[in-house]
Amino acid sequence: MAVSLYNPSSEAGLKKLDEFLLTRSYITGYQASKDDLTVYAAISKTPSAEYVNVLRWYKHIDALLRISGVSGEGSGVTVEGSAPASEVATPPAADSKASAADDDDDLDLFGEETEEEKAAAEKLAAAKKKPSKKESGKSSVLLDVKPWDDETDMVKLEEAVRSVKMEGLLWGASKLAPVGYGIKKLQIMMTIVDDQVSVDNVIEDYLTAEPINEYVQSCDIVAFNKI
Template sequence: MAVSFANVNSEAGLKKLDEYLLTRSYITGYQASKDDLAVYSSFSAAPSSKYTNVARWYSHIDALLRLSGVTEEGKGIKVESSAVPVASTPDVAEAKAPAADDDDDDDDVDLFGEETEEEKKAAEERAATVKASGKKKESGKSSVLLDVKPWDDETDMAKLEEAVRSVKMEGLFWGASKLVPVGYGIKKLQIMMTIVDDLVSVDTLIEDHLCEAPVNEYVQSCDIVAFNKI
């Protein structure tokens, strides 16, 4: 089901989005996608820092766009117009509910789409932890930009990227990438990844996976260009 948001330039819209991002790093899924880009583009200005979760998400997407762009396909979202509506409820845009079965008499409007039982349980547990600790929620994730350098100008960069992405670990999510000219016909691969801090060590990932067989057939070295908590 597509997710729907009210006017994100209004107090009510920002509050709803802030609550939605309390237990999420991205609008949908576990990687930055075109859904994030759609919501990001609907802002007329950077959100106030008092909306902690929105400000954190906005800064992260802004950084991704500056570094490598967002290319992951989205799941579909809807953002209401930023213009102030003329209706009697100026701060809340009405969300069009999906067609219901004849025997469905639930009139509640779900602005953010249906969540699975697992998502609801995870959100409840995270909210309970935040309430108990009295601290702001920490995502426990980091966004990392890597420079991956080939052996020489004859290295097949498509196979190099394929080898890098073949590394699979719990808590590791590969993102956008691009080739950057270095000189003398040589290019390096810049690739984004999101990691769950408690599950993935970047140093271990590089030393034990990216710089070892079979990946090191194509990869000479890897360097961390940017490392940001999200």
């Protein structure tokens, strides 16, 4: 149910708001919502201790904004301009069941923070500061592996290439493609975890180094695509 309030920065408005919050924890509903933010923003400064209920509600909303924010949608509240006390509309009284529930909320939410509440607030603040773990990306790489000559055993060449094993490296499909003069090259796919494997290192430290360079004359990257 939508609520209409006059300027809560005026004495008349604060008085009515104080009466309104006597049996309520929030402007509407049973959790902090956008309605509370609307009224909170309309109050120009921290209410005086004279308005006990408004002050306790104001400090609670202020604490929520500092710790975790307010996500409730609310039922809709309108804050109108200031008006004489005689013209300020009194919000509809809550039924006895709702009032009793809100009284319970007052005891829990507006009193001093318990040790459990403080611990929960600290845990939430720490979780927000902790950076989320970024998942490592993967890439698909197509290599051209060329033998020394037409007498190179291409079966053994491929076995030598696939013998290179390391964490984050997975060999895939392969085929032989003609180069010329009876020479064929090995085209082979590899999938790598970017943070764990460097393709340049695989080529320089393994595929073109001993003992695999007995079969491999050169190795080139044909295609490199992020997955």
